[in-house]
Amino acid sequence: MSIELWTWNTPNGRKISVALEEMGLPYTVKTVNISKDEQFNPEFLAFSPNNRIPAIKDPSGPDGQPITVFESGAILLYLAEKTGKFLPKSLRDRVPVYEWLMWQMGGFGPMPGQVHHFLMQPEGPARDYGFGRYHKETVRLYGVLDRRLEGRDFVATTGEPSVADFAILGWAWRHERHQVDLATVPNVKRWYETMMARPATQRGFEVALS
Structure with missing residues (x-):
């Protein structure tokens, strides 16, 4: 199942689309138009409480259970841990x-x-x-x-x-x-x-x- 990437055309948003492509993970894009304040929509705030993009929903998270992750740095580390890519072992x-x-x-x-x-x-x-x-x-x-x-x-x-x-x-x-x-x-x-x-x-x- 695909990861949902909730994002917009910003530097922080691009970090994650680049990482997903580099890691070869399937994903779908959910645009959050920050110029129209869509980051304040209750649906988005439910899993991104700081009302900032990007955030992700991974239906196949740890132990096969869904997980959401907000903050671009945390998302990058999560994806690296999930795939074992672009983060050294030691x-x-x-x-x-x-x-x-x-x-x-x-x-x-x-x-x-x-x-x-x-x-x-x-x-x-x-x-x-x-x-x-x-x-x-x-x-x-x-x-x-x-x-x-x-x-x-x-x-x-x-x-x-x-x-x-x-x-x-x-x-x-x-x-x-x-x-x-x-x-x-x-x-x-x-x-x-x-x-x-x-x-x-x-x-x-x-x-x-x-």
Whole structure:
């Protein structure tokens, strides 16, 4: 049976469609149009209480019983555990994946998200201050990622990507909106182009969500 992916065309939503494609899991899409406040519908709130996309319903969860999962980081870890893919077996090797997944969830998401917000505000001192503050931090985070990727193919693992790559890619996908030129972070640019060339990743970004 297919997993239901409740989502929209956002960086966090794309993380999960990419992961599902990369893991080869069957799924169906349930669009949640956040521009129309559909994330507040009681049906969605029943299993995504923070009224944020994405969330999933898996009819074949642990022990064969249905399960719902909200929060994109938790979904990625759940899918990795379910399939045994894109998450190393040993705890030592998992730690960098956990670190960089949390780095994305705590910083490389909230900060560029604020850049998105302030760019949409009317011109004026408040917009300039907010954009300047969050853009500076977003640029810093791109620099952190660039240093991490020096001499590395993937963010937290060797040989193949991990769920941390999928999480970070969802936000790097919006680098133009962040007003960050990837030419200024060449290691990120190389990694980004490598990831976006993967056929399954391409399918994840092509899923019709809006």
